[in-house]
Amino acid sequence: xKIGELAELGGVSTKTIRxxxxxxxxxxxxxxxxxxxxxxxDAVERLRFIRDAQASGLTLAEIASVLELKExxxxxxxxxxxxxxxxxxxxxxxxALLKKSRTVLADLAMRSKAxxxxxxxxxxxxxxxxxxEPLPNL
Amino acid sequence: xKIGELAELGGVSTKTIRxxxxxxxxxxxxxxxxxxxxxxxDAVERLRFIRDAQASGLTLAEIASVLELKExxxxxxxxxxxxxxxxxxxxxxxxALLKKSRTVLADLAMRSKAxxxxxxxxxxxxxxxxxxEPLPNL
DNA sequence: AGCAACCCTCTAGCTGGCTAGAATGTTTTG
DNA sequence: CAAAACATTCTAGCCAGCTAGAGGGTTGCT
Numbered sequence: 001x002k003i004g005e006l007a008e009l010g011g012v013s014t015k016t017i018r019x020x021x022x023x024x025x026x027x028x029x030x031x032x033x034x035x036x037x038x039x040x041x042d043a044v045e046r047l048r049f050i051r052d053a054q055a056s057g058l059t060l061a062e063i064a065s066v067l068e069l070k071e072x073x074x075x076x077x078x079x080x081x082x083x084x085x086x087x088x089x090x091x092x093x094x095x096a097l098l099k100k101s102r103t104v105l106a107d108l109a110m111r112s113k114a115x116x117x118x119x120x121x122x123x124x125x126x127x128x129x130x131x132x133e134p135l136p137n138l
Numbered sequence: 139x140k141i142g143e144l145a146e147l148g149g150v151s152t153k154t155i156r157x158x159x160x161x162x163x164x165x166x167x168x169x170x171x172x173x174x175x176x177x178x179x180d181a182v183e184r185l186r187f188i189r190d191a192q193a194s195g196l197t198l199a200e201i202a203s204v205l206e207l208k209e210x211x212x213x214x215x216x217x218x219x220x221x222x223x224x225x226x227x228x229x230x231x232x233x234a235l236l237k238k239s240r241t242v243l244a245d246l247a248m249r250s251k252a253x254x255x256x257x258x259x260x261x262x263x264x265x266x267x268x269x270x271e272p273l274p275n276l
Numbered sequence: 277a278g279c280a281a282c283c284c285t286c287t288a289g290c291t292g293g294c295t296a297g298a299a300t301g302t303t304t305t306g
Numbered sequence: 307c308a309a310a311a312c313a314t315t316c317t318a319g320c321c322a323g324c325t326a327g328a329g330g331g332t333t334g335c336t
């Protein structure tokens with residue numbers, strides 16, 4: 001199958017496929033005599049795996065490492081599992097941070113509505129924002 | 139005050155200050171005869187305002203627009219207020235998305251531990267990941 | 277006079293995940 | 307047999323927010 005068909009089946013663009021190849025996420029496929037990439041059916045599987053793994057929050061680099069391990073004959077799911085665990089922890093952290101931000105931001109928004117605009121005179125300061133606690137880094 | 143001192147007081151690097159100037163977030167300061175940037179005390183306020191606003195989740199572009207309005211003599215906090223409201227909505231959306239992702243990811247992680255590794259043989263697929271629902275885009 | 281610590285401008289690169297376009301070659305369809 | 311639809315490689319750019327380095331000049335102290 002040619003790159004266009006693979007792109008169609010995998011739900012990505014041909015450019016994306018070539019890009020994936022360039023970062024060694026997809027192996028170089030066979031070529032036709034005229035130089036066109038010629039994929040087998042397994043390429044669709046692999047592409048979909050990438051898409052699903054990406055949707056699970058793994059970066060392309062991480063996906064590459066999973067695929068590499070699998071290609072090397074690694075039978076265990078431990079690597080994938082630990083990646084997932086790590087992402088779960090990150091996700092929790094992120095959610096906590098966002099919630100904290102939300103609290104502060106909601107506070108700011110309320111304050112901005114209660115303030116007297118006429119008292120807002122300093123061009124380098126904003127009462128709404130300056131008066132608030134700084135948020136944790138996102 | 140010279141750039142190094144301002145950087146120190148503002149908690150950023152001198153490179154960052156020059157960068158902010160390059161994107162018109164900071165105005166061009168006066169210069170000494172030898173060409174050094176020479177800041178007044180208000181620069182510290184402005185830099186801190188930028189930092190605080192950034193911590194509130196505003197992008198540098200948005201901060202620039204707030205500062206621009208203030209410089210133009212805008213007395214009302216309406217702009218800032220609406221920016222904050224918009225960010226609040228975005229934040230809520232983001233949190234909801236992350237929570238959804240978290241649920242799916244936790245499910246995946248559990249599944250990966252319950253699976254029999256020996257049955258994981260297809261180098262292009264991973265039972266853990268392929269079996270799951272795709273997550274919403276992050 | 278020498279040296280460190282500061283400052284200047286300018287260009288280029290980083291992160292991640294692509295996307296766009298130029299210039300060219302091939303395959304398929306009518 | 308011509309046109310369209312596909313394919314190729316290559317270079318360059320996007321987003322945001324910086325950071326690094328080259329190759330200089332200035333300031334302040336001894």
